[in-house]
Amino acid sequence: MKRWILAVLAALAAAVCFGCAASAKAERALFAMDTYMTLAAYGRNTDEALDECEAELVRLEKLFSATLPDSDAARIRLGAGGDVEVSADTAAILETALRVSAQSGGAFDVTIYPLVDAWGFLTEAPHVPSGDEIEDALTRVDYRRLVLSGQSVRVEPGMGVDFGGVAKGYASDRLMQIFRARGVKSAIVSLGGNVYALGARPDGGAWRVGVQDPLDASNVLGVLLVKDTAVITSGAYQRNFTENGKQYHHILNPATGYPADSGLVSVTIVGQNGAKADSLSTALFVLGEADAAKLWRADGTFGMVLVTSDRRVLVTDGLDFTLSDKAVGYRTVVLSS
Numbered sequence: 001m002k003r004w005i006l007a008v009l010a011a012l013a014a015a016v017c018f019g020c021a022a023s024a025k026a027e028r029a030l031f032a033m034d035t036y037m038t039l040a041a042y043g044r045n046t047d048e049a050l051d052e053c054e055a056e057l058v059r060l061e062k063l064f065s066a067t068l069p070d071s072d073a074a075r076i077r078l079g080a081g082g083d084v085e086v087s088a089d090t091a092a093i094l095e096t097a098l099r100v101s102a103q104s105g106g107a108f109d110v111t112i113y114p115l116v117d118a119w120g121f122l123t124e125a126p127h128v129p130s131g132d133e134i135e136d137a138l139t140r141v142d143y144r145r146l147v148l149s150g151q152s153v154r155v156e157p158g159m160g161v162d163f164g165g166v167a168k169g170y171a172s173d174r175l176m177q178i179f180r181a182r183g184v185k186s187a188i189v190s191l192g193g194n195v196y197a198l199g200a201r202p203d204g205g206a207w208r209v210g211v212q213d214p215l216d217a218s219n220v221l222g223v224l225l226v227k228d229t230a231v232i233t234s235g236a237y238q239r240n241f242t243e244n245g246k247q248y249h250h251i252l253n254p255a256t257g258y259p260a261d262s263g264l265v266s267v268t269i270v271g272q273n274g275a276k277a278d279s280l281s282t283a284l285f286v287l288g289e290a291d292a293a294k295l296w297r298a299d300g301t302f303g304m305v306l307v308t309s310d311r312r313v314l315v316t317d318g319l320d321f322t323l324s325d326k327a328v329g330y331r332t333v334v335l336s337s
C-alpha cells in the first residue's frame with residue numbers, strides 16, 4: 001500500500017478514536033449526604049475526575065453532617081459559647097448561607113438546627129413536637145447571633161447549624177471545580193433534587209433537566225433546557241411524615257416553628273452558584289409566591305420555577321421551560337422583571 005494512503009488511514013483512525021474519547025460516558029452512583037446521587041461525565045480523564053468527585057462528596061459529608069460526631073456542624077454545637085475553628089469549606093458554606101439568611105429576612109436560617117432536632121428530622125422517626133418544645137427551640141434559632149470571623153465560628157450555648165438546605169448545592173459547586181480542573185467540559189450530576197449541568201451535552205445541545213410534579217411525584221411536571229448551571233428543587237414531597245392523618249414536611253418556617261405553609265408546593269432555582277441556589281430554593285419555599293418574586297427581581301442572578309398548590313407554574317422570563325403533556329391541570333404563567 002502506498003505510504004500516503006497509510007498516513008491518511010492512520011489520521012482517519014485517530015480522528016475516529018478521538019471522536020470516541022470525546023463522547024465516551026463515565027458514570028457513578030453513590031449514596032452520600034442521606035441522598036442517592038448520580039454523576040456522569042463525557043470525554044477524557046473522566047474516570048479520574050469521578051474518583052475525585054466521589055472522595056470529595058464523602059469528605060464534605062464528614063464536615064457538614066448534623067449527625068456525624070466529628071463534623072464541623074457538631075463541633076460548632078459542642079463548642080457553643082466559644083470560638084470554634086472550622087475548615088475552609090465550612091467557612092465558605094456558612095458565608096453563602098448567612099448571606100441568603102439575611103437576604104430572605106431569616107426565611108432561610110442556617111441556625112435552624114434546634115428546630116430540626118425538635119421535629120426529629122435528624123432521626124428515622126420524625127414527630128410533631130409540643131408547643132413548648134417549639135417555643136424553646138425558636139429562642140435558639142437566629143442566624144444574626146452566629147459570628148463568623150475568618151474560619152472561626154461562635155454561636156450561643158444551645159444553638160447549632162444545619163446545612164441540610166445548602167450542603168448539596170455547595171457540593172455540586174465543588175464537583176464542577178474538580179471537572180474544570182481536570183479539563184472535563186461536559187458533565188451532569190444529580191445529588192437528590194440538586195442537579196448541576198456542566199457545559200453542554202457532548203453533541204453540543206442543551207441539557208434536559210426534568211422538574212418533578214410536586215403533587216404527583218411519579219410524574220414529570222416539565223423540562224428545563226439549560227447549559228452550565230445548577231437546577232435545584234425544594235419540595236414538600238421530598239421528605240415528610242404523617243401523624244394523626246396530617247402530613248408534615250421538612251422545610252420549616254423559622255417564624256412559626258412549623259412546616260412552611262406558603263401556598264408553594266415546589267421551588268426550582270436555576271443559577272450558577274449551586275450553594276446560593278440551594279439556599280434560595282429553601283428560602284423561597286418558605287417565603288411564598290409574592291415575596292419570592294420580589295427577591296427574584298431584586299437579586300437578578302437566577303431564574304426560578306414556582307409551583308403553587310392551585311397548580312399554577314410561575315416561570316421567570318428567560319428560562320426555557322416546557323410543561324409536560326402529563327402535567328394535568330397545570331397552567332404556566334410567565335413572571336417578568
Ligand code: AMP
Nearest residue numbers: 107108109112164165234250251252282
Ligand atoms: P432543601 O431540600 O434544600 O429545601 O433543604 C431542606 C433541609 O434544610 C431540611 O431537611 C433541613 O435540614 C433544612 N431546613 C429546613 N428548614 C430550613 C430553613 N427554614 N432554613 C434553613 N434550613 C432549613
Ligand code: MG
Nearest residue numbers: 165278279282
Ligand atoms: Mg435548599
